[in-house]
Amino acid sequence: MACKWVLFAVACCLVAAAQVRAWKASCQDPYYGSCYGIAHVCPPGCPRVCEVDCKLCKPICACDKPGAVCQDPRFIGGDGIMFYFHGKKDRDFCLVSETNLHINGHFIGKSKKQGLKRDFTWVQSIGVQFDSHKLYLGANKVAKWDDARDELSLLLDDQPIVLPPGRGADWESASAPGLKISRLQDANSVTVEVAESFVITARVVPITAEESRIHKYEITEDDCFAHLELNFKFFALSPQVTGVLGQTYSAGFKSPVKVGVAMPIMGGEDKFAASDLFAADCKVARFAGRAIESVAGHNFPEVACGSGSAAGRGIVCRK
Template structure:
């Protein structure tokens, strides 16, 4: 009898451990999203489910009336880092770890990205990710960053925000909003989840969606990153939308919105890489001294002949094969 009771106790302990493990690995239900553009009545307010590739980070493309991962839309900068240009073409720009590169530079908008990473001993480059942004617009300096962390817990907010050197504090609650009246325009920051996900909009200038993510053990194993438990390389997945670019805009991403841009990306390869470390390198996160800088702090209105014509675009799950409609 005693042995039977002992075996039963062991069985119950194992069962409880399995239940706890299953609960710990359960995934939240995919997010529901809607088209908010009334110009598309057949799709407007229709509720759709985010794809399995991005269960919590998608939007509805009202043109095709389908959910699209934020990292697969034109203007996205995600992962290692993978860019999707304004022309819809996907490319990679690796840069170098612990250095800054201008990704957008125009007369009244300059965005630098600070790269973190690890040296790959088997390759001639670093593994890199975008850790923070330094944004210059008018006479203002906006900082968005992912704080260093060892063990990742998405319920622990790792966002760092400041404007003109003053920290911005947002409650850990979805929908929490911070606003500031600037000259010109206004700046608004809203949490799109309780933690680690925000939307930033500068009136008439830009909108940025930023999500802090980490390198998981699975990612590290697949890509041979060699990431350890001392640092999970928390970084930013980003989605940009621009309202007032000139035809002369430049930068790693910005150049793809220029009026005379011709892609330098070698098409047809699995991982098309864009070079140009030297021309895009900046001396610091808020420096506008990269070789292709266009920043003056004053808005230069587009000429009708050189303005960028915006397009509605949607893409497949891998960000390739983008379809655009003017």
């Protein structure tokens, strides 16, 4: 009997420890009074980073929403279809290209292992061109990860942006009207908004030892491959928008990926490759560096996505 009580006590301690380590999120919109401020434990699919759908009052994985770019890297298109685009390490690729908006992503990674046909890659930074401005968001190179240390770098037109400290702090640009950056957490998580154009949520995350073990990344102690997890929301895209992600918002786009397989791959590296993070020279580029009148009435339906596994398989999206 004594042994049973000892085992029970140990089990309780382990449960308590797990609860202490659990990450939580809460609704930040006071409009939803019955949900506002209530803490929710993050789902198993995103135990360290999640957000709360205030309308449903439940935690959701940001990486399972349309417009998401996460992991290795996994995209959820504007059409709600999940796909992978691996690109190549140390190269830049056009993610979105529109006449008045161009977004490139810089990929970092590890060289492909014997037997693999691709590199392990992650999006380390993005270069956003809108009108006549250039905005850089990037993850610093980090050896040992510390959640409390801010590893996100921001520059506007080559000038560093210094955000005020503290969750909820805002910064607004004097030179780029309508540009606002807000901290979602004390470190490593922000939203970037250009009024009537786009909102980008960016989080800096490391490759953990557990992820490295499961996926055989072989991450070493000198570099945890800190990278970005991104969510995009657009307000004024034209039906001709292109780019790895942008094309999924274009009129009449039909995804070429094989839906339902473990890793549906989006090809086209040759079409989307750019010579620099701020070069609008990929084969499908449309950026002209000037504002255009958006297409009236061209709105994209809200799509909700969910996955039953941490690996992201079996994602289902519904309008």
